Amino acid sequence: MPRRHLFEFHDMPWFPGAWRDVITDLLKVFSIHSHPYRCMVPMLSEALRRSHPETILDLCSGSSGPWEDLKARLEESGLDLPVVLTDKYPHRSAIQQAWPREGIRYLEESVDATKVPAHLSGFRTLFASFHHFRPAEAQRILQDAVEACSGIAIMEITRWSWRWFFASLFSPIFFWIASPFVLRPFTWRHLVWIYLLPFPVLFTVWDSLVSGLRTYSPQELEAMIHFPRAETYQWKIGERTATWACTVTYLVGAPRLEA
Numbered sequence: 001m002p003r004r005h006l007f008e009f010h011d012m013p014w015f016p017g018a019w020r021d022v023i024t025d026l027l028k029v030f031s032i033h034s035h036p037y038r039c040m041v042p043m044l045s046e047a048l049r050r051s052h053p054e055t056i057l058d059l060c061s062g063s064s065g066p067w068e069d070l071k072a073r074l075e076e077s078g079l080d081l082p083v084v085l086t087d088k089y090p091h092r093s094a095i096q097q098a099w100p101r102e103g104i105r106y107l108e109e110s111v112d113a114t115k116v117p118a119h120l121s122g123f124r125t126l127f128a129s130f131h132h133f134r135p136a137e138a139q140r141i142l143q144d145a146v147e148a149c150s151g152i153a154i155m156e157i158t159r160w161s162w163r164w165f166f167a168s169l170f171s172p173i174f175f176w177i178a179s180p181f182v183l184r185p186f187t188w189r190h191l192v193w194i195y196l197l198p199f200p201v202l203f204t205v206w207d208s209l210v211s212g213l214r215t216y217s218p219q220e221l222e223a224m225i226h227f228p229r230a231e232t233y234q235w236k237i238g239e240r241t242a243t244w245a246c247t248v249t250y251l252v253g254a255p256r257l258e259a
């Protein structure tokens with residue numbers, strides 16, 4: 001199926017911030033419950049070692065996605081790097097929350113992934129978010145990382161398939177059951193917007209289906225890495241089965257080692 005750039009509700013500037021925060025909280029519920037990115041830890045560690053960053057700069061962080069778990073997995077592999085979370089619409093409670101793990105902080109300023117300010121350095125990561133960008137913008141994100149001499153890792157858990165279609169359709173049941181066990185802190189806002197007036201949960205079904213349609217295939221990612229100095233990086237592009245419902249599509253770029 002060719003990629004279709006339909007709209008997602010939580011991308012819209014007019015979408016209520018409280019609902020956007022709940023939608024990204026639900027994504028975090030999935031990341032923490034199912035650990036779809038754990039299979040990518042060895043490749044991510046290798047790219048980090050090759051890039052020698054002082055920081056990891058996560059773009060489009062939402063509610064922090066997989067970072068609480070990934071930070072622990074990277075530490076186990078000997079990489080104890082601070083993680084800076086950023087978003088165009090920073091998650092309001094994630095900015096203030098006390099992280100269960102040291103070395104994670106969330107920036108209060110809005111950071112647009114297509115215009116990363118020069119003072120924010122570090123190895124760039126984008127989880128479940130590269131599909132938000134049209135091809136020219138997406139390529140620009142890759143090129144900008146190379147121009148800034150930063151490594152970059154893009155990982156997507158969405159992909160158009162019948163499995164994804166049914167998983168998206170029935171995802172509210174998963175969120176209703178799993179949220180109180182996984183979300184920390186579980187607040188009255190979650191109670192209202194997940195159970196009593198579950199509009200964000202219903203918008204998640206649409207956003208999830210559309211994300212599947214917007215996700216770049218490995219072939220489309222391959223076609224993007226043609227720009228000045230792209231050859232100075234080693235690019236790894238492919239897919240890996242993560243859970244029964246999702247496959248991780250990845251693009252990981254890090255500077256080539258000098259011979």
Ligand SMILES: C[S@@+](CC[C@H](N)C(=O)[O-])C[C@H]1O[C@@H](n2cnc3c(N)ncnc32)[C@H](O)[C@@H]1O
Pocket residue numbers: 010011024027028031059060061062063064065066086087088089111112113114126127128129132
């Ligand atoms: C699907 S969520 C992914 C959140 C998180 N990475 C995760 O894995 O749970 C996409 C996020 O991208 C953010 N976003 C959308 N457009 C953006 C842009 N141009 N720059 C930075 N963030 C953006 C949204 O606010 C949202 O938090």
